[in-house]
Amino acid sequence: MTIRITWKRVVAVLAALFAAGMLFAWSGLFQVAASSGHWKATEWFLHWVMRNSVKTYSYWQTPEDVRDNTGLVSAGGHFKQACASCHGAPGQRPNPVMQRAMPPAPDLAINATQWTDRQLFWILEHGVKYSGMPAWGAAGRPDEVKRMVAFVRRLSTMTPAQYRTLTEAxxxxxxxxxxxxxxxxxxGCHGNDGLGRGPDVPVLAGQKAAYLEGALRRYAAGHRASAIMATAAAALSPKEMRLLAGHYAAMPGLRDRALPSTHPLLTAGRRDDQLPACASCHAPGRAYPLIAGQKATYIADRLTNWRGDEKIVDARKPHATMPVIARRIPEAQIDPLAEALAAAR
Structure with a gap:
């Protein structure tokens, strides 16, 4: 007997299969326990889908320049706090409990060599669904992701001694x-002297205590974007924030003094571009942070990232002033401006 295939029968079969699948899902019989593992075919299929997705999206969604080799200290500090318990580190095995996840986090000293820099950037920035790999902890911080790409890339050749040098003081x-x-x-990042152990780590020594405490509170609450500092600040109590702020503020370093006149934007600004002078806010006795003597690399990095925050358009809103001002600074003037401020230390 020949069964005639019609559209109605095809639709009926598909509907029956869908209903059977939904019934199975509703029954609770589908095994979701991490301890049950995956079938080999399932594991291969999921990994195959993931690799293809990363290759496709990293091609379209990542910049050409995705690695910053100058920020290994801050990246290493974040890796130690947020990543090593799952992935392990040079000379350090991963937490056995975290390795019971399904799938377990891979050894990046081996796994990272299988990805290009752009693919690593995409994975770090966006994370991977159903794998336990989270997206980067702060939106709009490609600079932090670039530094982590450089750090992860070094893991295959990094010795335990080199890891300790980067992450410990x-x-x-x-x-x-x-x-x-x-x-x-x-x-580990800021140094015992508060001067910062890397070019991307700011000088905290001598900074205003109220500013430092406020920054920690904003990081912990997610109101200031930094995956690195949010992770560090989240574990602090209000008392610890206050004591740490006072500790660094009491160190010799930055001073509350007038900005130098070595760059026109520092003291004069550019009226035609609605760009006020830096000194109009960062003057002695004002509540704004001290910037004279701050590291040039850190200042330039922050200004560059603020320029990319084009969602903020109203400088009158709290904490929105700098993104608007940074976009008005000519790009060619960012490095000279940062170097003029750093030279004031």
Missing amino acids: AAGPQVAGLRPGLVESCA
Whole structure:
């Protein structure tokens, strides 16, 4: 007997298959326990889909320049805080509990060599669904992602001693009222002297205590974008934020003084471009942060990233002033302006 295939029968079969699938899902019989693992075919298929997706989207959604080799200290500090427990680190095995995830986080010293820089950038920025790999912890910070790409790329050849050099500082003074190890954790990036151990790590020494405490609060609340600092600040109590701010503010470093006149934007601004002088806000006695003597690389990096935040258009809103002002600074003047401020230390 020949069964005639018609559209109605095809639709009926598809509807029956859909209903059977939904019934199976509703029954709860589908095994979702991580301990059950995947069938080999399922594991291959999911990984195959993921690799193809990363290749496709990284081709269209990543910039050409996706690696910054100058920020290994801050990237290493973030890796130690947020990544090493799952992926392990040079000389450090991953947390056995985290390895019970399905799928378990791969050894990046091996896995990262299988991806291009642009693919690593995309994975770090966007994460991967159903794998436990989160998206980057702060939107609009491609500079942080670029530094992490460079760090992850080094893992295949990094020794335990090199990892410790990047992520740890020598033992420094303790601060009364703070739990053991907290100051050492901060010093891994900021140094025991508060001057920053890398070109992308800002000088905290001498900065205003109120500004530092406010910055920590904003990082912890997600109101200031930085995956690195949000991770560090999230674990701090209000008292710890206050004590840490006072600790760094008391160190010799930045000073509350007039900005130098070595660059016209510092003291004169550009009226035709509605660009006020830096000194109109960052003058002695004002509530704004101290910038004279800050690292040139850090200043230039922040101005460049603020320029890319085109969603903010109203400079009168809280914390929206700098993105608007940064877009008005001629791009060719960012580095000279940053160097003039750094030279004032």
